[in-house]
Every structure is written in C-alpha cells, then in structure tokens.
Amino acid sequence: MVFLITGPDTYRARLKLRELKDKFLKEVDPSGLNMRTVNGATLTLEGVRHYLESQPLLARRRLMIFENVLSHKKLEVLEAVFGALEREQERKEGEDNIVIFFEGEEPTTKNHLHAWLVKHAHLLRFALLQGRELEQWVEDEWRGRGRRIDPRAVKRLIVSTGNDLWKLSNEIQKIDAYLEAGVMMDEKAVALMAEEPFDDNIFSFTDAVIGGDLKKSAPMLMEHLARELAPQQLIALLEKQLRVLLLLAEAPASRSAPTLPGIHPYMVKRLWATARRSDIKRLKKIYADLMKVDIDLKSSTGDFKTLLLTFLTKSSLNQS
Incomplete structure (x- = not known):
C-alpha cells in the first residue's frame, strides 16, 4: 500500500x-x-x-x-x-x-x-484553505475544544494569521489557555491575545480604494495576491479598516484621534486623516460592496480576482 x-x-x-x-x-x-x-x-x-x-x-x-x-x-x-x-x-x-x-x-x-x-x-x-472552508476549519477547532465562538472573532483571527494553519493553531491554543472554561471566544479575546499585523501597504491600498484611484488600487491588489495573501485575508483586512474608518467618521469632531475600544491605537492614528476627509455615505457604500464580494467569494459564484477587480472598478466609478 x-x-x-x-x-x-x-x-x-x-x-x-x-x-x-x-x-x-x-x-x-x-x-x-x-x-x-x-x-x-x-x-x-x-x-x-x-x-x-x-x-x-x-x-x-x-x-x-x-x-x-x-x-x-x-x-x-x-x-x-x-x-x-x-x-x-x-x-x-x-x-x-x-x-x-x-x-x-x-x-x-x-x-x-x-x-x-x-x-x-x-x-x-492538501491545498491551502480559503474563504468559507478556512472559517469552517477555525470554527471546528474551537468546537473541538468545547467553546462557542463569535463569527466576528473568526474573521479577526484570520486577519491576524492568514490561512497559515500552523499560526492559527498556535493562536487558538494560546487564546484557549487564556480563557476560562465555558467562556465564549469573542473579538475582545482575539484583540488581546492574537498578534496584530500592520502592513503599511494595506493602509495605502485602503487609501487608493477610498480615493477611487483604480490606477493605484488594481496593481496593488495584484501585488498583494502575488505575495500569497489569501483573498479572504485581504478582504478581512480591508473590511476591518473600513469599519474603523466608519467609526472615526462618525466620532465627534476633534483635533486628535479618539480612542476606540478593541482597536489598536496605531491603526486609529494611521486612519484618522483618511476618515476626516472621507464622505461617510461613500464609506458605507464601499463597505456594503465589499461585504457583497465577501459573500460571493464564500459561495464560490465567481473568480476571486474578477470579483475584487470589479469591486475596485465600481469604487472608482462611484467616487463622489
């Protein structure tokens, strides 16, 4: 055999x-x-x-x-x-x-x-897990440890590690050891225990998307994918930054960046200037379009490159 x-x-x-x-x-x-x-x-x-x-x-x-x-x-x-x-x-x-x-x-x-x-x-x-299969693997790992898990925590954990199951397994073991028995694994636990990745290229990519600059955003997208960044991880990173931008855009007017619970101060500081000059309606529209891409990617209704490039094109056409 x-x-x-x-x-x-x-x-x-x-x-x-x-x-x-x-x-x-x-x-x-x-x-x-x-x-x-x-x-x-x-x-x-x-x-x-x-x-x-x-x-x-x-x-x-x-x-x-x-x-x-x-x-x-x-x-x-x-x-x-x-x-x-x-x-x-x-x-x-x-x-x-x-x-x-x-x-x-x-x-x-x-x-x-x-x-x-x-x-x-x-x-x-054994191919690398992507999209819903990756999320399902994380959920199964937590269920195997007898824990319930917040779906938002799954996304945040994947943002921290990508689809490297070695890293994911290590983070899951670390967080599980930290939590008391029977406690749900939520975003707060991930924010506290998991390593937070900060890639300035992702911030630049977000700026290009918000600015509707297809000449910058499209090449940057292909560059990120060429670096073997999983499409689901890229979407999760962009989703998190857009969510923080919305929180900052809705925050009371201030000369300095506010403190956002559960969000790393560096990310808040890095996105503060972008939030101040962005239109909140546009941010919400881009966020909704990105969530549609996320759903389509998980349901495998299209090629991930085509889905992401269509999203970028739509963002550039809807620039206000």
Missing part, C-alpha cells in the same frame, strides 16, 4: 501523516520497530534495498516514510525506488509494506517514480 501526501498546507498534511502512523502502531506493530522515517535527500541505492526490500521483524508488514525523495538529485536512486515499488505490488494484500511519500512540494521535473505514484498511490493533496 503506497501513499503520496503533498500540497502547500503542511499542517493538514502532517496531521494525515500522524493519523496513518498511529493507525499502523495500533493495528500492526505497537512496538514501532517496523516503522522508519527516511530523509529522501540522503537516500542511497543501498538505502533503497534496506528500507524497501527488507522483511518485517515480528510483524506482518513495515511502514516506511520517505520525506521529499522526489527532489533527489540522483536519477538512479529514483529509478531504484520505482523498481522496488513495482516489485512490492507482487505481495499479497495485507502482507505488503506500507510506503508513504511525504512531499512538501511536488517536483516540476517529472520522472518515472512521480508518474507511478500519481497513477498507483493513494494521492492526498
């Missing part, structure tokens, strides 16, 4: 790997003597014979895990692995060894081994 586990979401990929290892230890070899993990980059021809053709010890099968072997520089090693897997297919089901190939990234240069794995292995590809 052969598995190929790959994809940029290494968090879920590692969870699946651990699940398979635990299953082997429980059902086949509790001692772990027949389970080995091999660094693919250091694999040799002798290693291929040792790891893939040796008989199990006091168990009916072995579990071999090869990490990043597909990027091996020596073709003869890859061909040897390919040949060993072909011979492994001749074993009886239940007596064959379990071989797992764990690849952070699939190779751009194809070879016999990669082609064989794609065709014959149990292929498990």
Whole structure:
C-alpha cells in the first residue's frame, strides 16, 4: 500500500501523516520497530534495498516514510525506488509494506517514480484553505475544544494569521489557555491575545480604494495576491479598516484621534486623516460592496480576482 501526501498546507498534511502512523502502531506493530522515517535527500541505492526490500521483524508488514525523495538529485536512486515499488505490488494484500511519500512540494521535473505514484498511490493533496472552508476549519477547532465562538472573532483571527494553519493553531491554543472554561471566544479575546499585523501597504491600498484611484488600487491588489495573501485575508483586512474608518467618521469632531475600544491605537492614528476627509455615505457604500464580494467569494459564484477587480472598478466609478 503506497501513499503520496503533498500540497502547500503542511499542517493538514502532517496531521494525515500522524493519523496513518498511529493507525499502523495500533493495528500492526505497537512496538514501532517496523516503522522508519527516511530523509529522501540522503537516500542511497543501498538505502533503497534496506528500507524497501527488507522483511518485517515480528510483524506482518513495515511502514516506511520517505520525506521529499522526489527532489533527489540522483536519477538512479529514483529509478531504484520505482523498481522496488513495482516489485512490492507482487505481495499479497495485507502482507505488503506500507510506503508513504511525504512531499512538501511536488517536483516540476517529472520522472518515472512521480508518474507511478500519481497513477498507483493513494494521492492526498492538501491545498491551502480559503474563504468559507478556512472559517469552517477555525470554527471546528474551537468546537473541538468545547467553546462557542463569535463569527466576528473568526474573521479577526484570520486577519491576524492568514490561512497559515500552523499560526492559527498556535493562536487558538494560546487564546484557549487564556480563557476560562465555558467562556465564549469573542473579538475582545482575539484583540488581546492574537498578534496584530500592520502592513503599511494595506493602509495605502485602503487609501487608493477610498480615493477611487483604480490606477493605484488594481496593481496593488495584484501585488498583494502575488505575495500569497489569501483573498479572504485581504478582504478581512480591508473590511476591518473600513469599519474603523466608519467609526472615526462618525466620532465627534476633534483635533486628535479618539480612542476606540478593541482597536489598536496605531491603526486609529494611521486612519484618522483618511476618515476626516472621507464622505461617510461613500464609506458605507464601499463597505456594503465589499461585504457583497465577501459573500460571493464564500459561495464560490465567481473568480476571486474578477470579483475584487470589479469591486475596485465600481469604487472608482462611484467616487463622489
């Protein structure tokens, strides 16, 4: 039995790997003597014979895990692995060894081994979660800890971490340890415990959107997406800044920026000048249009780039 586990979401990929290892230890070899993990980059021809053709010890099968072997520089090693897997297919089901190939990234240069794995292995590809799937993952994590969660807190947590599940998991553990048992996870807890990202490029992007400057906002949008910023994270960042702008625009006239509960002082200070020169009706219209994009993105009714570019174009046409 052969598995190929790959994809940029290494968090879920590692969870699946651990699940398979635990299953082997429980059902086949509790001692772990027949389970080995091999660094693919250091694999040799002798290693291929040792790891893939040796008989199990006091168990009916072995579990071999090869990490990043597909990027091996020596073709003869890859061909040897390919040949060993072909011979492994001749074993009886239940007596064959379990071989797992764990690849952070699939190779751009194809070879016999990669082609064989794609065709014959149990292929498990883990793409980065986006939109509603990402929010659902966060909600499930909190439910698994026995906590209720405010939907606004989910958005704010994603703003802080993006779709990096390693970071999200760490933040969830940290906040959960801080909260008392049975307490709902809300925005206040996220604001207090989660790291707050401040990217001046996002502030500039917001200024361009509010100003209806499509020549600036469109290239900046593509730049943010090229930096692998998840569309849902970009929308959440922009939504938060627009919400703060609305609060500031509705605040009593003052020469200095007010204090807004739950909002970082730096963000308030950075957006204060923009709020003072912005029309509140326009801000509300842009905010409503952005929320429509958010809904469309979650329901997958359109390509995210098209949705965001349409939003920017609409913002520029509605400039007052």
